[in-house]
Amino acid sequence: MQAEVIDGRRLAREVTDAVAAEVARLPRKPGLAVIIVGDDPASHLYVRNKVRTAERVGFHSETIRLPADTSEADVLGRINWLNSREDIDGILVQLPLPPQMNTLRVMATVDPGKDVDGLHALNAGRLTQGSQALIPCTPMGCLKIIKSVIPDLTGCHAVVIGASNIVGKPMAALLLEENATVTQTHIHTRDTQFICRGADILVSAVGKPGLVRGTWIKPRAVVIDVGTTRVEQADGTVLTKGDVEFDEAIKVAGAITPVPGGVGPMTIACLMENTLIAAKSRIG
DSSP states (O other): OOOEEOOHHHHHHHHHHHHHHHHTTSSSOOEEEEEEESOOHHHHHHHHHHHHHHHHTTOEEEEEEEOTTOOHHHHHHHHHHHHHOTTOOEEEEOSSOOTTSOHHHHHHHSOGGGBTTOOSHHHHHHHHHTOOOOOOHHHHHHHHHHHHHOSOOTTOEEEEEOOOTTTHHHHHHHHHHTTOEEEEEOTTOSOHHHHHTTOSEEEEOSOOTTOBOGGGSOTTOEEEEOOOEEEEOTTSOEEEEOSBOHHHHTTTOSEEOOTTTSHHHHHHHHHHHHHHHHHHHHHO
């Protein structure tokens, strides 16, 4: 029997419909501002999708597009301006940033209460402590997907491949909060394949197409593929590939997210949810 292919678009629509219903009851529209620096096509596509969804749920949205040679000081100045605006509840700086910028310094400038990407050190610290925080959107979306299949994660063995600040580390923290037993692997981990074979829940977030083979997966496991790598084909077309070798994994897993159409839509939906949370905390 093949695995259930989890429909991330359907789950995302459920989240955004709920956000839109709440927005309609607020005294003003939540405001979301996005800063994008440079001309990376994938980043611009992500931003367009985010802005389109923000407008659909009833937000006021603004996009600040800057050339790749923009100085860090300019970006920090624009963030401080957005921090001061009463009509802006959420600020998102699209990553990656050009090499002349220090990503941690840029993220640290965002008001933690407007940090709808959940990447400010204060929100990261609160998350690891189990305190109320704005949670990074991709791990938040992954958790919602997992719980759509396994509502109670108590005692499950979860393996997270990858230890980035954006996905891997917060994903592990969220799974721990759900009472799962968590193993985190990274580039220096030995016997990653063996570790993965024991996972009831396997989350891969490294950006290496085809890394996870069918032989890595425990039968009936829930597999969440966060990888989104653009791969040029021999004919010049570009495909988006995940970390998981899908055709192999679907024969073993119990449920699996596709790429595209799995985690990506949920990431955007959770950005909308975070912006709503930030707005409600400011509106009172």
